[in-house]
Amino acid sequence: MSISKLITIDGPSGSGKGTVCHVLAKKLNWHLLDSGALYRILAYAALQQKVNLDDKSGLADLALALEVSFVSNGEGVDTLLSGENVGDKLRTEEVGKAASEVASIQEVRSALLARQKAFLQKPGLIADGRDMGTVVFPDAKLKIFLDASAEERAQRRFNQLQGKGFNVSIAQILSEIKERDHRDRNRAVAPLRPADDAFVIDSTTLTVDEVVEQILNLVALKLKISTE
Numbered sequence: 373m374s375i376s377k378l379i380t381i382d383g384p385s386g387s388g389k390g391t392v393c394h395v396l397a398k399k400l401n402w403h404l405l406d407s408g409a410l411y412r413i414l415a416y417a418a419l420q421q422k423v424n425l426d427d428k429s430g431l432a433d434l435a436l437a438l439e440v441s442f443v444s445n446g447e448g449v450d451t452l453l454s455g456e457n458v459g460d461k462l463r464t465e466e467v468g469k470a471a472s473e474v475a476s477i478q479e480v481r482s483a484l485l486a487r488q489k490a491f492l493q494k495p496g497l498i499a500d501g502r503d504m505g506t507v508v509f510p511d512a513k514l515k516i517f518l519d520a521s522a523e524e525r526a527q528r529r530f531n532q533l534q535g536k537g538f539n540v541s542i543a544q545i546l547s548e549i550k551e552r553d554h555r556d557r558n559r560a561v562a563p564l565r566p567a568d569d570a571f572v573i574d575s576t577t578l579t580v581d582e583v584v585e586q587i588l589n590l591v592a593l594k595l596k597i598s599t600e
Contacts, residue, residue, distance in 0.1 A: 379499070380570075382505050382518070384520075385549065386520065389518050390406065392583050393498045396587060402497055404442060409440075412462040419470060431474055472555055475559075481507075516570060522553060524576045
């Protein structure tokens with residue numbers, strides 16, 4: 373299909389990518405690729421199956437064998453692993469930390485690359501991740517890098533976890549976010565950074581609707597696609 377029917381949205385955890393991408397996919401009626409979920413699923417499966425996180429070949433083999441699908445539930449997207457909805461299990465700090473570790477392994481990224489590219493199907497794709505515009509879809513005509521301050525991202529995560537009944541420390545969350553930012557931005561393989569031709573949007577003081585409106589304006593301008 374035409375590469376023009378593609379929007380890549382990269383950025384750090386807590387920048388609002390997931391929510392923004394879901395809203396955009398719904399408004400445009402396009403497919404959604406949550407690439408971060410693929411790494412979280414792999415990390416979750418590795419922890420469950422007791423595959424060591426420094427076992428590069430074992431993790432790559434596991435990545436190739438995963439049975440993963442994303443299914444719309446009307447309000448969001450269910451993440452299925454071998455038919456089981458594991459969405460909530462992927463949002464723990466343990467899985468997030470493990471996902472960041474396995475994502476730095478070249479053998480893992482290579483194993484998942486073809487699977488990610490296969491999500492580009494008609495009528496279009498919103499690709500959510502950390503290297504969608506730099507590595508997976510470098511020829512995309514519209515690339516977004518969505519960012520926010522570490523403090524704001526920690527507050528969002530704190531509110532989310534508290535809303536689910538977890539007893540959490542915002543200081544601990546902020547420390548973990550800063551640690552993950554440093555690891556993701558400085559890793560040797562596909563570091564987190566804006567593509568050279570990406571539009572950078574700082575969501576620190578913006579609502580989801582305001583971010584979506586900015587992106588839809590870029591869709592009309594860059595992709596010549598009506599968003600009315």
